[in-house]
Amino acid sequence: MIRVFIVDDHPVVIEGIHSLLKNEKDIEWAGHAMNAQSCLGFFVNHTSNVILMDISMPGMDGVELCAVMKEKYPGIFILGLSTFNQGLYIKKMMENGASGYILKNSSKQELLKAIHTVHDGGIFFSGEAGEALMEYQKSSKAQLPELSPREKEILGLIAEGYTNPQIAEKIFLSPFTVDSHRKNLLAKFCVKNTAALIKTAAQLQLL
Amino acid sequence: MIRVFIVDDHPVVIEGIHSLLKNEKDIEWAGHAMNAQSCLGFFVNHTSNVILMDISMPGMDGVELCAVMKEKYPGIFILGLSTFNQGLYIKKMMENGASGYILKNSSKQELLKAIHTVHDGGIFFSGEAGEALMEYQKSSKAQLPELSPREKEILGLIAEGYTNPQIAEKIFLSPFTVDSHRKNLLAKFCVKNTAALIKTAAQLQLL
DNA sequence: TCAATAATCACCTGAAAGGGGGATTTTAAA
């Protein structure tokens, strides 16, 4: 018997999935939580093998909650749930122990298949999400340059409108050093000037 | 009798709202569409007074669909529906004839109240959405500077990484002119350099 | 222990951006 628990802050979504699953013979409704806190508190008394978890929730989001839950209850399988098709989040979710990812605009058939697959220890991706992940992994180096902490810090300050001398004063560095970091940022993002740098960073949600 | 029709690309949402409304005495389920096209095609044969409409859908989005539907069927009331709490979209939706806006993480009570309110010709906003709208309208002038077509064009080219001389060559202008527009952009956005300009524009979804 | 990376600092050069100051001409609205 598959016991499904859901964590989502949208009543409509909880109701919808409940409605889709309630007539399934091999699936039992284990309950729901509307946020990460109540999930952590409430879940102790329940047993569930599969958790459907919204990636974006107020307070602690699904990505973090996923890690905590997997640590406390290694036996459960977590299926990410979202309206978005965001390669970045899917990857983070997987790194934190999720067994798969499904979009809320998936069909009932796809939802059932996903639940069964992860319950059997498999990995499932929504068609589009799967493609997004592939796309992401293929081009991750080009799209998401790995930034050092210092580079992230300086990128943020550049976006705020600070000039090299101002940044240097602010974080107690030589203007030369700040300039080096800035040039490395341009190189890592494969862009020629600040405008393109900030636009790209904004698009990749790094700001 | 209130006849509710829903346009949303998420089966879970359709199912959830259907489930929440099916036991309501004065509400009748008029059907659903999964995208703007099928809504436009399918809706002719149906009568409905209230349409719940997702603002973000593949293809034509709710904002556009709202305008089209209101033109074809002026008698219906449209209630925007979204996971987000985005003042900008709410405003656009309202400008296109919507009677209100509700978040998908609203309670059943709030959903019912919203449906009844718009059916009676009123205007309804989800608590948070309402605040967002107020916040938006209060600060809209400061946050959303009015840009001339030329300025928008040049802003876009700056974001692409083109320099003044390159832009000048591209759109057959003097570099001086491009520079003037650039300086006007900085002034209108109340920022001191390109980095802050692009960040602000990206945050306001102008890119 | 060795290699790789991050982080730091430095200089030179030319190009671009930013802060001022003006000016004329279209175009659209009042």
Add this chain to the structure above:
DNA sequence: TTTAAAATCCCCCTTTCAGGTGATTATTGA
């Protein structure tokens, strides 16, 4: 028709940025 806004153009000067080249010092992982 007058006015306002947009769009166009020009020049001054200073600062900042970007490209190139080079270096030393942690820190960390293999």
